[in-house]
Amino acid sequence: MPVPPLPFSPPLGGRLAGWGLGRAGRHVLAAASWLTGPLTSPSTLDDYLGLVDPLLSARHPAGRITAVRAEGPAAATLTIRPGRGWRGHRAGQYLPVGVEIDGVRHWRTYSITSPPGLPGGPVTLTVKADPRGLVSPHLVHRTPPGTVLRLGPAQGKFVLTRPLPARMLFVTAGSGITPVLGILRTLARGRTGGLDVVLLHSAPEPDQCLLRTELTGLASRSPWLRLHLIHTRTDGRLTPERIVALCPDWRRREAWVCGPAGLLDAAQRQWGAAGLRERLRIERFRLMPVLPPRAGAMGGRVRFDRSGIEADASPSDPLLVAGEKAGVALPYGCRIGVCHGCLVPLVDGRVRDLRTGKVHGEPGELIQTCVNAAAGRLVLDV
Amino acid sequence: MTATAPTAAPAAPDDRAAELGAELDRLRAEIVAARGADDARYIRTVIAVQRGLETGGRLALAVSLFPPAWCAGTAMLTTAKILENMELGHNVLHGQWDWMGDAAIHSTTWDWDFLTPADAWKHTHNHLHHAYTNVVGRDRDLGYTILRMSPEQPWHPVHLLQPLYAALLAPVFEWGIALYDLEADAVTAGRKSVRTLLRDIAGLARKAARQTAKDYVLFPLLAGPSALPCLLGNLAANSLRNIWAHTVIFCGHFPGDVQTFTEEQLQGESRGQWYLRQIQGSANIEGGFLFHVLTGNLSHQIEHHLFPDLPSNRYAELAPRVRQLCTRYGLPYVTGPLWRQYTSMWGRILRHALPSRLLPAHRDDPDKGFAAVVDDPLAAATASGTLH
Numbered sequence: 001m002p003v004p005p006l007p008f009s010p011p012l013g014g015r016l017a018g019w020g021l022g023r024a025g026r027h028v029l030a031a032a033s034w035l036t037g038p039l040t041s042p043s044t045l046d047d048y049l050g051l052v053d054p055l056l057s058a059r060h061p062a063g064r065i066t067a068v069r070a071e072g073p074a075a076a077t078l079t080i081r082p083g084r085g086w087r088g089h090r091a092g093q094y095l096p097v098g099v100e101i102d103g104v105r106h107w108r109t110y111s112i113t114s115p116p117g118l119p120g121g122p123v124t125l126t127v128k129a130d131p132r133g134l135v136s137p138h139l140v141h142r143t144p145p146g147t148v149l150r151l152g153p154a155q156g157k158f159v160l161t162r163p164l165p166a167r168m169l170f171v172t173a174g175s176g177i178t179p180v181l182g183i184l185r186t187l188a189r190g191r192t193g194g195l196d197v198v199l200l201h202s203a204p205e206p207d208q209c210l211l212r213t214e215l216t217g218l219a220s221r222s223p224w225l226r227l228h229l230i231h232t233r234t235d236g237r238l239t240p241e242r243i244v245a246l247c248p249d250w251r252r253r254e255a256w257v258c259g260p261a262g263l264l265d266a267a268q269r270q271w272g273a274a275g276l277r278e279r280l281r282i283e284r285f286r287l288m289p290v291l292p293p294r295a296g297a298m299g300g301r302v303r304f305d306r307s308g309i310e311a312d313a314s315p316s317d318p319l320l321v322a323g324e325k326a327g328v329a330l331p332y333g334c335r336i337g338v339c340h341g342c343l344v345p346l347v348d349g350r351v352r353d354l355r356t357g358k359v360h361g362e363p364g365e366l367i368q369t370c371v372n373a374a375a376g377r378l379v380l381d382v
Numbered sequence: 383m384t385a386t387a388p389t390a391a392p393a394a395p396d397d398r399a400a401e402l403g404a405e406l407d408r409l410r411a412e413i414v415a416a417r418g419a420d421d422a423r424y425i426r427t428v429i430a431v432q433r434g435l436e437t438g439g440r441l442a443l444a445v446s447l448f449p450p451a452w453c454a455g456t457a458m459l460t461t462a463k464i465l466e467n468m469e470l471g472h473n474v475l476h477g478q479w480d481w482m483g484d485a486a487i488h489s490t491t492w493d494w495d496f497l498t499p500a501d502a503w504k505h506t507h508n509h510l511h512h513a514y515t516n517v518v519g520r521d522r523d524l525g526y527t528i529l530r531m532s533p534e535q536p537w538h539p540v541h542l543l544q545p546l547y548a549a550l551l552a553p554v555f556e557w558g559i560a561l562y563d564l565e566a567d568a569v570t571a572g573r574k575s576v577r578t579l580l581r582d583i584a585g586l587a588r589k590a591a592r593q594t595a596k597d598y599v600l601f602p603l604l605a606g607p608s609a610l611p612c613l614l615g616n617l618a619a620n621s622l623r624n625i626w627a628h629t630v631i632f633c634g635h636f637p638g639d640v641q642t643f644t645e646e647q648l649q650g651e652s653r654g655q656w657y658l659r660q661i662q663g664s665a666n667i668e669g670g671f672l673f674h675v676l677t678g679n680l681s682h683q684i685e686h687h688l689f690p691d692l693p694s695n696r697y698a699e700l701a702p703r704v705r706q707l708c709t710r711y712g713l714p715y716v717t718g719p720l721w722r723q724y725t726s727m728w729g730r731i732l733r734h735a736l737p738s739r740l741l742p743a744h745r746d747d748p749d750k751g752f753a754a755v756v757d758d759p760l761a762a763a764t765a766s767g768t769l770h
């Protein structure tokens with residue numbers, strides 16, 4: 001369902017937010033929040049500032065989309081202006097964004113393609129619409145400029161090492177190019193003398209190559225960067241043999257590989273066999289599991305992450321009961337779905353609401369364990 | 383309802399309860415499926431209005447030497463505190479808005495401008511009161527451990543004074559709730575350790591110190607020459623909010639026609655029977671949209687007790703459908719205007735101040751007269767043929 005466009009900049013909030021997001025404004029607001037704490041208890045000044053403009057709230061960091069550029073028919077680059085409270089990123093990291101769709105906030109992570117800038121400086125994400133997904137098509141096709149997103153802290157260890165190695169190899173496929181583009185743009189901004197970088201990128205065909213213009217443009221401007229585009233429809237897949245053929249000195253380079261699981265597994269075997277595992281950094285994109293057609297019928301194996309206990313849960317057993325049978329001390333209250341005293345964060349997997357039969361669950365979502373059963377394999381943070 | 387042949391035996395009450403439960407489950411599922419952007423907009427609007435009123439009220443009270451500013455400030459602050467407490471605090475802490483997945487409006491992160499810490503209240507209210515509604519000996523909200531509201535509760539001479547202390551409780555209701563949430567009685571009964579009690583007392587002390595310092599020290603000091611009227615305005619706002627909350631909550635469970643239950647009735651209680659107890663143990667108050675918002679939609683107490691974690695703005699549309707269901711199943715649906723529920727509630731407080739043997743049989747006393755009918759209303763309704 002489309003979200004009505006939000007005003008690009010609230011009438012009162014615009015100027016105040018502009019000031020509040022400057023360097024001086026941030027310090028003043030931080031001091032004011034601290035000073036007014038006793039007056040706004042149990043809320044904070046941020047809760048009030050967030051009503052003027054969500055970007056002013058440091059308690060729930062947010063960003064506003066300032067531009068949406070289509071990247072072919074099924075992808076888009078979003079430029080986001082982060083508000084107070086978002087602490088910046090390192091090149092190669094990904095950004096959790098909270099997107100509201102029909103009243104419900106969904107969290108997804110996307111790699112940042114822009115180089116790190118000043119606090120409050122814009123960041124860009126390139127999102128590819130997965131037709132089976134919920135959030136990515138919404139971001140690509142139905143999100144106008146002015147939309148406010150919640151932002152999580154930038155995460156991930158797929159980043160440049162310090163000191164900067166002189167010789168680097170990047171191997172990417174499909175949307176795996178996004179974190180690497182962020183890294184290359186960061187390199188291009190710094191001192192490039194002595195840099196020797198190879199990028200092997202594969203895409204189905206030229207028309208379907210995400211960010212192709214940016215890549216070729218960057219390569220033509222950057223003498224330190226050698227770009228090899230592999231089109232799998234005509235050239236076949238990017239195999240270890242191809243990597244060796246295109247980059248014979250791969251053993252002497254620090255390597256970053258990002259793409260589908262098959263490519264990552266092959267790279268791990270290749271570098272592992274050469275005894276160079278520590279030179280390889282990989283980034284795995286975890287896709288949301290797609291709902292099986294008749295998920296209602298099955299239970300699953302539940303791992304209670306902190307206690308390290310695993311147990312099989314039947315499709316009719318509430319997770320609370322399954323956990324207690326396995327000897328896990330779970331929080332509980334009324335046991336009938338009323339008090340929300342049993343909420344536990346979901347790490348991975350899906351659950352089925354025993355009252356409605358609806359299968360739901362996203363990483364980080366708080367689950368009422370007394371009225372939800374396992375719908376397949378899942379992990380709980382307890 | 384399908385028509386049954388005259389010779390068919392009436393359905394057993396257990397099956398009727400299961401049917402009722404299934405119908406209410408379907409109602410719930412319907413609302414869950416319909417929740418969306420409009421509901422999200424509703425709660426955010428209430429939050430914005432509440433914070434706007436609070437800001438306006440605080441600013442006006444800062445210059446409250448000027449009498450119109452005092453009146454406007456006190457009125458705005460009172461309304462803000464009522465909204466904060468009832469439509470926001472109570473309902474958010476119930477988890478009614480958890481489905482939005484918004485960390486800013488979530489039962490695990492929310493705290494309220496009320497003396498009792500959110501966690502303590504969630505335990506006694508969401509768990510003990512909502513799961514064991516009106517069960518004598520289990521639901522501590524039944525008279526809040528100090529009032530005698532049902533003939534099953536043993537009478538002590540101190541209950542002669544209960545009309546007095548019930549009235550005195552109203553303006554300091556938040557203190558009453560805070561002390562009650564400590565569950566000191568559970569310590570003497572051995573259900574709670576002294577150590578836990580001490581920890582809870584420390585938690586309450588911290589919260590109470592923050593909230594009272596804000597209203598009775600910091601804002602008056604900031605008001606300079608208006609310090610005294612500002613303090614009085616804050617005191618008035620807190621007291622009026624307390625009286626209002628006390629009124630709405632007492633009218634939700636204690637009007638004369640509302641039932642109480644015994645612990646034996648809990649044995650093997652099915653989901654349908656649990657629903658049934660919620661309907662019989664709650665009372666609605668009639669009024670308009672603004673009235674409902676100001677009661678935190680607890681004026682739809684029956685719907686709230688059936689579906690405590692559905693968003694409060696949906697209770698109004700559920701009410702006529704629940705009522706229709708009650709008519710079909712021959713169940714009581716206690717509702718009335720505020721004045722009637724209020725006088726009825728006071729009648730009950732006065733009546734149970736006296737030992738039961740001194741009273742003539744009254745229809746809300748399950749051990750007398752009406753008891754045979756209300757003990758198992760589904761059985762009664764089935765037997766009398768109202769269901770067919």
